[in-house]
Amino acid sequence: MREIPQQVAESNGDRRPAAAVRRREALGLLLAAGSGSRYGSPKVLAHEGLWLRSAVEALLGGGCGHVLVVLGAAETPLPPGAEAVHAHRWADGVGESLRAGLRAAADHADARCAVIHLVDLPDVGSDVVARVLLAAADSPNGLARAFYGGRPGHPVVAARRHWEPMAGAAAGETGAREYLRRHGEMPTRVQCEDLATGRDQDGPDRNAPPGEPPLPYSGRQVHAFDGIEDSR
Known part of the structure; x- marks a missing residue:
């Protein structure tokens, strides 16, 4: 597996990605469809949408011309530059979310690569995406x-030729893991531990105000802004 050491990544990763990829050719793919059962509520709604906005801004700021946000358990307004994709079988696992996103990405004829990211990585910013x-x-x-200190993480960037086989390999909770495992010598490892921890927020929200733990998710979300109701 080809690896870019941190010191090389530092010199290259902060250059504008347009030097190699034109903005319209990089499409952000943000997976945000889950119910967040361990977290306590759908993470796409966390902190009144702060994680969602941060993730979209990271993708756009890192060089993506547009962002597809895969939704499922909850509906919510999206920031400028983002478009909703609905994973109707989101409850089957992140693999279905990835499959729905990659199929929607195929409709964007100008896109040559997808930048696959997760909504629950709030400390991953545009500098990581660009690198x-x-x-x-x-x-x-x-x-x-x-990679963060030897640990694989996100984002994952995949050229268009990988989308169809990656979608075909996605299943259950494995997402792109099986495809990347099969091609273990192919992905370039990009060391990013100097920029972020890359750790997902998978447990109860420790940043909730004292005495106000996050409400448990009932599987039903009603939003007054547009009357959308999701009871899956």
């Missing part, structure tokens, strides 16, 4: 993945 996107552009295989 991994540039590494993917330099990779002959068109695959690159952020």
Whole structure:
């Protein structure tokens, strides 16, 4: 597996990704469809949408021209530059969310690569996205993945030729894991631990105000802004 050491990534990753990939050619794919059962509520709604906005801003600021947000358990307004994709079988696992997102991405004819990201990584910013996107552009295989101290994480950048087989391999809670495992020598490892921890927020929200723990998710979300109701 090709690896970009941290010191090289530092010199390359902060360059504008447009030097290698034109903005319209990089499409952000944000997976945000889950119910957040361990967290206590859908993470796309966390902190009144702060994680959602941060993730979209990271993708756009890192070089993506547009962002597809895969929704499922909850509906919510999206920031400018983002478009909703609905994973109707979201409860089957993140693999279905990835499959829905990649199929929707195929309709964007100008897109040459997808920057796959998760909504529950609030400390991953645009500098990480830019670094991994540039590494993917330099990779002959068109695959690159952020690593944090030897631990694989997100974002993952995949050239268009990988989308169909990646979608085909996605199942249950494995997401792109099985596809990346099969191609273990292909993705470029991009060291990003100097920029973020890359750790997902998977437990109860420790940042909730004292005495106000997050409400348990009932599987039903009603939003007054547009009357959308989701009771899956």
